[in-house]
Amino acid sequence: MTIYFPSQVVLEVTSACNLSCKGCAIHGPDRFVTRQTGPMLEKFWRTAIAEMGSWNRELNLTAHGGGEPLLHSRLKEILQFAKSFPKLQAGFLTNGMLLDMNWSEFAVSLGLDWIGFSIDGVSPETHRIVRKKSDLDLIEKHLLDLLSVRERAKAQKPFVTLNMVAYEEVANQKELFVKRWLNKVNNITISHYRNPPDSRRWPVVPTERKACFLLWSQMVIACDGRVGLCCEDFNIDFPLGRIGEKPLIEIWNGPEISKLRKMHEQGDFESHPMCRECDTWSDNIVHKTEEIQRIGCRLFHKTSQTEYKPL
Numbered sequence: 199m200t201i202y203f204p205s206q207v208v209l210e211v212t213s214a215c216n217l218s219c220k221g222c223a224i225h226g227p228d229r230f231v232t233r234q235t236g237p238m239l240e241k242f243w244r245t246a247i248a249e250m251g252s253w254n255r256e257l258n259l260t261a262h263g264g265g266e267p268l269l270h271s272r273l274k275e276i277l278q279f280a281k282s283f284p285k286l287q288a289g290f291l292t293n294g295m296l297l298d299m300n301w302s303e304f305a306v307s308l309g310l311d312w313i314g315f316s317i318d319g320v321s322p323e324t325h326r327i328v329r330k331k332s333d334l335d336l337i338e339k340h341l342l343d344l345l346s347v348r349e350r351a352k353a354q355k356p357f358v359t360l361n362m363v364a365y366e367e368v369a370n371q372k373e374l375f376v377k378r379w380l381n382k383v384n385n386i387t388i389s390h391y392r393n394p395p396d397s398r399r400w401p402v403v404p405t406e407r408k409a410c411f412l413l414w415s416q417m418v419i420a421c422d423g424r425v426g427l428c429c430e431d432f433n434i435d436f437p438l439g440r441i442g443e444k445p446l447i448e449i450w451n452g453p454e455i456s457k458l459r460k461m462h463e464q465g466d467f468e469s470h471p472m473c474r475e476c477d478t479w480s481d482n483i484v485h486k487t488e489e490i491q492r493i494g495c496r497l498f499h500k501t502s503q504t505e506y507k508p509l
């Protein structure tokens with residue numbers, strides 16, 4: 199029997215947050231996630247990371263889920279532990295509010311692999327509307343500080359990425375945003391806003407459905423130690439097991455997910471209630487590329503987002 203290993207593990211170190219963004223499934227005004235929120239206990243993160251390290255395989259440990267990772271009081275320890283395993287690459291997406299100079303120095307000296315900032319546009323006023331309780335000036339200062347600490351150390355890492363959600367209040371700032379950051383950071387994506395945050399809400403989806411790449415690549419672990427089906431299982435309605443009950447790799451090769459993989463291979467996308475309503479299966483396909491000379495970049499359009507690269 200083939201044993202599958204994920205190439206990415208989402209470890210939700212905490213589901214708590216200090217902001218309330220417009221589209222956020224857990225903390226936004228239209229939130230619908232009802233599961234418990236809070237920090238992940240040490241017994242879960244230590245067990246999970248030690249097992250991932252023991253696989254001795256290249257793996258991207260994504261230390262955020264539906265919360266703000268910097269709110270976990272032991273995040274530095276968690277990342278240090280992860281980075282003690284040579285094949286684990288680690289990073290996180292953050293709202294940037296708490297990523298101060300001390301954090302930047304830590305991240306650069308640890309050789310953390312990547313940090314993504316969620317920044318929605320260039321105007322502090324609209325930013326405060328779509329990312330309630332945020333302070334764009336402070337977030338930009340934190341981002342620039344991180345870039346300058348990295349440059350001063352002549353380091354390549356962390357790889358710095360930006361993700362902007364094109365909410366209608368900020369959509370007209372896309373070009374300004376890209377122009378402002380394109381030559382400073384490593385990567386920019388502009389994501390479509392999903393409203394309500396269900397899994398079928400994108401403007402262009404390829405017509406021929408394929409087996410979902412996430413079932414073979416992404417393991418998702420919620421802050422309470424449960425393994426969800428994939429990143430679309432926001433509320434962990436389809437838990438595959440819990441850390442500590444058995445090894446993660448057994449959970450991820452257990453009967454439920456194996457059955458679902460087989461269904462996808464056989465072209466049955468309707469029997470599972472979550473897959474039936476989802477378009478995320480297509481998100482690793484670039485369905486259009488274009489060049490915009492005016493802002494000097496090439497665009498790669500995927501289902502949920504567009505990636506911008508300098509020409």
Ligand SMILES: C[S@@+](CC[C@H](N)C(=O)[O-])C[C@H]1O[C@@H](n2cnc3c(N)ncnc32)[C@H](O)[C@@H]1O
Pocket residue numbers: 215219220221222223262263264265266267291292293315316361363389390391392393395
């Ligand atoms: C849920 S957050 C968690 C990590 C961290 N708190 C942050 O904001 O980066 C992950 C990403 O999802 C984005 N996001 C939240 N709600 C969204 C929505 N309705 N549509 C598209 N992206 C959304 C956020 O802007 C952020 O980039």
Ligand code: SF4
Pocket residue numbers: 215216217218219222223224225226264265266293329
């Ligand atoms: S900062 Fe992230 S987790 Fe917090 S409300 Fe915004 S999108 Fe949600």
